[in-house]
Amino acid sequence: MKSVLSVLLMLALPAVVSAQDAQALMDKVNNRYVGDDALSEVTLEYTSKSGSSKQYQLRIWNIEENAGNKTLLKYTAPNFMRGSGVLVHSQDKQETLQWLYLSQAAKKEARKIAGSERGRPLFGTDIFYVDIESKATEDFAYQHLRDEEFDGTAAAVIQAIPHKPDYPYARTISWVDPERLLELKVEYYQDGKLLKTLIAEQIEQIEGVWTVTRSTVVNAKQGSSTLMKVDKINYNLGLQVEQFSFKALTAKEF
Amino acid sequence: MRKGLLALLLSTPLLANAGWNHTGTVNLRMDARKAGESALLSRVAVETSSELAERLTLQVEVEGNGETSVEGASAELRTLLLDWQVHDAVHLFAGWQQQVWGRADEVNPLDFAFAEDTRWYYLEPRAQRKLSRLSAGTRIEWGDSSLALFYFPESSRNRLADDDSIWCERACEFADPDFQRDQFAALGFVVHTSKASAPRHEWAGRFTSRVGGLDFGAAAYYGTDHRQRVERTFVTSGVVALETKEYQSLSYGLDAAYALGDVVARAELARYQDVKLYIDPELPRYLADDDGLTETDATAAILSLDYTAPGDIYLNVQYQDVWLGEPENEVILPRELNLATFQIAKTFYEPEVKIEWTTLYDIGKEGGFSKLEARWQMDMQWLLSVGCLAFDGEDSAEDYGAFRKNNSVYLATQYQF
Numbered sequence: 113m114k115s116v117l118s119v120l121l122m123l124a125l126p127a128v129v130s131a132q133d134a135q136a137l138m139d140k141v142n143n144r145y146v147g148d149d150a151l152s153e154v155t156l157e158y159t160s161k162s163g164s165s166k167q168y169q170l171r172i173w174n175i176e177e178n179a180g181n182k183t184l185l186k187y188t189a190p191n192f193m194r195g196s197g198v199l200v201h202s203q204d205k206q207e208t209l210q211w212l213y214l215s216q217a218a219k220k221e222a223r224k225i226a227g228s229e230r231g232r233p234l235f236g237t238d239i240f241y242v243d244i245e246s247k248a249t250e251d252f253a254y255q256h257l258r259d260e261e262f263d264g265t266a267a268a269v270i271q272a273i274p275h276k277p278d279y280p281y282a283r284t285i286s287w288v289d290p291e292r293l294l295e296l297k298v299e300y301y302q303d304g305k306l307l308k309t310l311i312a313e314q315i316e317q318i319e320g321v322w323t324v325t326r327s328t329v330v331n332a333k334q335g336s337s338t339l340m341k342v343d344k345i346n347y348n349l350g351l352q353v354e355q356f357s358f359k360a361l362t363a364k365e366f
Numbered sequence: 367m368r369k370g371l372l373a374l375l376l377s378t379p380l381l382a383n384a385g386w387n388h389t390g391t392v393n394l395r396m397d398a399r400k401a402g403e404s405a406l407l408s409r410v411a412v413e414t415s416s417e418l419a420e421r422l423t424l425q426v427e428v429e430g431n432g433e434t435s436v437e438g439a440s441a442e443l444r445t446l447l448l449d450w451q452v453h454d455a456v457h458l459f460a461g462w463q464q465q466v467w468g469r470a471d472e473v474n475p476l477d478f479a480f481a482e483d484t485r486w487y488y489l490e491p492r493a494q495r496k497l498s499r500l501s502a503g504t505r506i507e508w509g510d511s512s513l514a515l516f517y518f519p520e521s522s523r524n525r526l527a528d529d530d531s532i533w534c535e536r537a538c539e540f541a542d543p544d545f546q547r548d549q550f551a552a553l554g555f556v557v558h559t560s561k562a563s564a565p566r567h568e569w570a571g572r573f574t575s576r577v578g579g580l581d582f583g584a585a586a587y588y589g590t591d592h593r594q595r596v597e598r599t600f601v602t603s604g605v606v607a608l609e610t611k612e613y614q615s616l617s618y619g620l621d622a623a624y625a626l627g628d629v630v631a632r633a634e635l636a637r638y639q640d641v642k643l644y645i646d647p648e649l650p651r652y653l654a655d656d657d658g659l660t661e662t663d664a665t666a667a668i669l670s671l672d673y674t675a676p677g678d679i680y681l682n683v684q685y686q687d688v689w690l691g692e693p694e695n696e697v698i699l700p701r702e703l704n705l706a707t708f709q710i711a712k713t714f715y716e717p718e719v720k721i722e723w724t725t726l727y728d729i730g731k732e733g734g735f736s737k738l739e740a741r742w743q744m745d746m747q748w749l750l751s752v753g754c755l756a757f758d759g760e761d762s763a764e765d766y767g768a769f770r771k772n773n774s775v776y777l778a779t780q781y782q783f
Contacts, residue, residue: 161716166746190746192389192782207625209579216389218466218493221574224581228628228674236718236743278628334716358510358576364415364423 134256134270137290139249144293147321147347149175153188154342158237161335168193168235171366175351179204181246182356186366187235192216198225198234199361202246210241213361222358231280238308238329238338242280251275262287262296281307292322306332319347388414388783395489395778399532401771405435407489413445421451425463436531437485444498457505464496467572467585468634469621472726473686473707475636475666476585478617479570481522481592485533497525511575518568521590521612535768540644543596543610550606558600558607565590565614579625586618595642598658615640619666632670639663643690663691682709704729718743733759733766749780 156168169189175182186197195215199222202208210230211222230242252272260269267287274281282304287297298310314326325342360366390412398404413427427445432438447461468474472492481497503516526541527534539545547557568589575582590612600607619636642659668686675681688703706729711722720741727734739753754775759767 160718164745191387194387194389207579207627209625211581218464218496219468220465221469221583222581223469224623224625224630224632226628226630226672226674227625229672231676232674232678232713233715236715336716354509358512358574359507365417 134254134268135249137256137268137288138252138254138270138272138286141286141288141293141295142247142249145321146174146176147319149173149349149351150345150347151349151351152342152345154340156237156239157339157341159337159339166236168237173351173355173360175353175356177203177353180206182353183244183246184356184360185244186361186363187215193235195364195366196235197361198241198244199356199358200245201356202248204248205250208245210245211358211361215364220362222361228278238331238334238336239340240280251279257285260287265289265296267296294322294324302333308332318345321347386414386416388412390783392781393778394780395776397489397774397776399771400773401532403435403532405433407434407486408432411444423449423451425449433486436528442498455506455508457507458503459505460502462498462500464498465572466493466496467583467621469581469583469623469632470634470668470670470684470686471682471707471709473668473684473705474634475668475686475688476583476619476621476634478619478636478638479516479572479585479587479589481524483525484538485525485527485531497522512573514572516570516572518570518589520566521564521568521614522592523590523594523612524592532772533769535765537765541594541596543608546596546608550608554604555606556604558605559610560607561610562612564612568614580622581624582620582622584618584620586616588614588616590614591638591641595644595659613640613642628673630672632672633668635665635667637663637665665689665691678713680709680711680713683707702730728759728766731759731762731766733757735766735769747782749782751778751780752776753778 150173152172152174154170154172156170157165158167159165167189168187171186171188173184180201180203182202183200184197185199186195187193193215195213197213199211199213200208201210207227208230210225212225213222225241230245231240233239234241234244252274255271255273257269257271260267266289268290270286270288271283272286273283281300281302283301285299285301286295288294289296292315294312294315295310296312300307300309308329308331310327310329312324312327314324316323316325318325323342323345325345327340329338329340331337390410393407393409395407396404397407409429409431411427411429413425415423415425417423425445425447427443428441429444430439430441432440443462445461445463447459447463449457449459451457464480466474466477467479468476474492477492480499482492483495483497486495499518499522500520501516501518503514505512505514526538529539529542529545543559543561547559550557568587570585570587570589572585573583594610594612597609597611598606599609616639617636619634621632621634623630623632640661641664642661644659666686666688668684670682670684673681684707686705690701705726707724707726709722709724711720713720720743721739722741723736723738725734725736735758736756737753739751742750744750752775754773756773757766757769759770761767761770
């Protein structure tokens with residue numbers, strides 16, 4: 113009876129992307145306005161399968177450019193990780209460049225990360241290096257699977273398959289809110305199996321920009337989860353591209 | 367020890383007045399060796415920094431070491447550095463610090479400006495083994511570029527293991543004037559030993575930058591070779607005079623890193639001018655030359671490749687070649703030295719365990735060293751490691767075969783705060 117009801121409910125939903133091509137919708141999602149730049153304070157809380165947890169605090173700078181974006185991520189807590197960080201330069205139609213800086217390491221220089229490291233967890237959480245890159249629409253083949261309500265919002269369910277075989281995920285399935293151009297839920301697959309699921313739990317409009325302020329990644333493979341909480345975010349601060357540099361990555365004070 | 371106490375004394379009154387940011391590690395390690403002995407090695411390191419005034423920062427790092435078999439306990443100052451940011455891009459600094467240069471892992475031809483502590487050669491990552499030295503200079507940073515210039519008012523040299531230590535092999539003994547004195551005395555010589563005053567005023571520079579996907583850098587150093595030499599200054603029938611000397615020379619080089627798809631290639635190329643080498647660290651042959659030393663230029667290059675395979679498996683291979691130039695005397699040394707390293711690591715996340723295998727093989731000496739280690743990150747602060755070290759090669763393969771008796775298993779823990 114319940115399943116019949118579900119089917120009826122789904123039929124009653126408007127076809128949210130019936131007039132839109134999945135590729136065009138995802139292009140809008142990937143290129144939606146997120147401010148010219150942003151600075152956020154974020155808490156990451158990783159909980160292992162056994163229930164033990166670790167908490168990190170980060171400061172994340174982001175700037176949008178004509179054909180790409182730049183992100184600088186620096187840890188502010190715990191104390192022994194303060195200053196460590198990652199710098200990402202994403203440029204359409206070019207390889208993404210990433211550098212890692214560990215404040216505790218003796219080599220006080222930015223270390224280039226191999227493209228093959230993008231599928232590795234960021235400091236032992238369920239977030240991978242690739243997850244902090246921006247996505248270029250043309251790098252994926254999109255398919256509109258169905259329309260479905262997610263958490264009370266009509267959503268288009270879109271599958272993305274990367275053109276490059278070395279992309280860390282074999283495919284992703286996203287529940288996309290076509291009004292706010294946000295991914296409400298994303299399933300990540302590797303080797304035909306569900307690897308992890310991202311769920312946007314809290315969405316706020318801040319300075320005119322729809323912002324996911326609380327989300328959780330549940331790792332189906334390992335049984336762990338990572339909560340990401342945006343404690344503070346400001347848009348359009350007038351950041352300069354030059355600030356996304358090795359100097360900023362290796363800075364002690366920031 | 368003296369510098370460690372100095373740091374503590376200096377930092378104590380300041381701690382009360384400034385907002386200090388402390389971090390540190392406590393390490394404890396138990397080794398059980400093939401030779402039947404076991405040893406407990408401990409290290410406590412505390413690093414702290416504070417902004418004393420606007421744009422004026424003081425960094426202090428003090429380390430205490432203890433080893434139960436030979437070396438005993440010691441404390442040392444690793445960093446006591448004042449940094450004054452005189453402009454957005456320009457810093458002036460003065461004090462004790464240590465740095466590691468170069469882009470390859472563990473084997474860095476470009477890392478010539480700061481000496482090393484060789485007492486626990488294979489037990490610690492190279493970065494942990496660096497020794498601090500007094501310097502003053504400037505660091506200019508703009509965008510992805512950085513230029514650092516150093517003035518060193520005094521020379522520095524590597525810290526050798528004690529003669530009785532399991533980590534002191536033939537070359538280590540031979541660098542010790544007391545060892546040579548005893549050897550000559552055993553041959554019936556009357557031996558006079560002295561120490562030349564160490565040279566002063568040394569210089570170094572390090573530049574790093576980026577163009578597109580190419581990260582690159584350059585470094586130069588005019589100063590002492592950190593391996594002090596014992597020179598035979600006078601020999602006559604039955605009498606020998608030995609003088610411990612430090613030699614200054616020029617070293618310079620380039621390094622670069624580039625991502626080739628999923629692989630990152632790192633490379634270093636370094637040139638060392640007027641390097642002093644022992645003719646041969648064997649006394650009968652050593653006696654054949656005027657002073658036991660010869661001088662030559664040397665060039666070293668290393669290529670390093672990183673790749674992460676699916677399943678979170680990290681691979682690194684490196685190959686280093688060192689060529690000696692034309693020595694001024696006939697030299698009983700190989701003219702080319704080749705070294706290969708290989709590392710594979712697999713990380714598991716539930717629980718968070720990393721298993722790592724590292725091999726270093728000296729192709730010329732036909733000797734090598736391998737380490738297998740499992741590290742369990744128990745929580746954010748506690749790390750538990752278990753591993754084994756294995757050396758291979760002939761006894762004459764210094765650094766490798768000569769250490770076969772040190773094959774060991776170990777258990778270690780680290781607490782980070």
